[in-house]
Amino acid sequence: MRILDRYVAWSVIEGTLLTLGALVPLMGVFILADEVESIGVEHYGLLDAVLFMLLSLPRYLYQVFPIATLIGALIGLGALASRSELVAVRAAGISVSQIVRAALAGGALLAILAVLLGEVVAPAAEQRGVELRRQALSGDVAQRTRFGFWAIDDGSYVNIREIRSGAHLSDIYIYRVDSGAGSLVATHAGAARYSEGHWVLEEIARSRVDADGVEVERIDRAEWDSMLDPELLKVVVADPQSLPVWGLYKYIRFMTINEQDAGAYEVAFWGKVLHPVLTLSMIFVAIPLLLGSSRSTGMARRIFAGILVGILYYLLSRTFAYMALLFGMSPLLAAIAPPALFVTAALLLLRRLG
Structure with missing residues (x-):
């Protein structure tokens, strides 16, 4: 040059x-x-x-x-x-x-x-x-990784793979240890939406693991009481x-x-x-x-x-x-x-x- x-x-x-x-x-x-x-x-x-x-x-x-x-x-x-x-x-x-x-x-x-x-x-x-x-x-203790959004929610460990908006979620995993019963409850929901002050989970598969084995139940929809709110999730x-x-x-x-x-x-x-x-x-x-x-x-x-x-x-x-x-x-x-x-x-x- x-x-x-x-x-x-x-x-x-x-x-x-x-x-x-x-x-x-x-x-x-x-x-x-x-x-x-x-x-x-x-x-x-x-x-x-x-x-x-x-x-x-x-x-x-x-x-x-x-x-x-x-x-x-x-x-x-x-x-x-x-x-x-x-x-x-x-x-x-x-x-x-x-x-x-x-x-x-x-x-x-x-x-x-x-x-x-x-x-x-x-x-x-x-x-x-x-x-x-x-x-x-x-x-709250939360972190976003390449495997989705992780948070501790009132003793449960929550993994949200996709946040479409603050009020619409997809592919949610919820893990909770029931120390009294000596079991682990693992819940997977295909989707979740926030309506009238609470979350509604859809396409739910819930597994309970304890000393007697694994018990699986499937539910179409259920309410989910969570400290995670749409305004909080919007920031991630x-x-x-x-x-x-x-x-x-x-x-x-x-x-x-x-x-x-x-x-x-x-x-x-x-x-x-x-x-x-x-x-x-x-x-x-x-x-x-x-x-x-x-x-x-x-x-x-x-x-x-x-x-x-x-x-x-x-x-x-x-x-x-x-x-x-x-x-x-x-x-x-x-x-x-x-x-x-x-x-x-x-x-x-x-x-x-x-």
């Missing part, structure tokens, strides 16, 4: 890192503000809220990374324009396409950083944060945005095999697959915004323009995501349409700029 290419690429990287550095404390304040009402409930204190905030930050940084890249490119390259360095570069015979390639080279490194953040750091950190928060708020439902790509792929296959609607997870899957492309497209969009403004344009105006474009992109992407969920649009098309539209608009602007 030539010296000039490295210089332009580093300008984009430096501007993006500065933007992320400014966004981190801002997002931290917002997350803590949401936790204020929970501080003081059970064992949930200020230090727990701060730890939850720190563990949640990687996911939020991953989500705003493309917009931060857009603003960072405007800041980094805008600084070059303000010092007339871009004018000197173009006067030396360097074309706009060469400047774009150099900026995209810096964007490629940023895209790799975003993938590591979203696929390695954020999922593990957020899962740990949610578990710590739930334990502090409820006081897998948020599609918090899962890594491979986890989303496996979950989509699981839901498809079981003939369940995986639309939200498919939209999230393709959004994550195309996240690096989105990061690069934001840099590409920044070039015509920068070249189309005068050298006297202040940094504040460039940042404001980047924020407006970021808001527009967010609204557009949410619109396509809802269209995929509500009207059956292809999740791949819903994910690729917004960056494609922005890149097309940037190409048209670059063509007009010559």
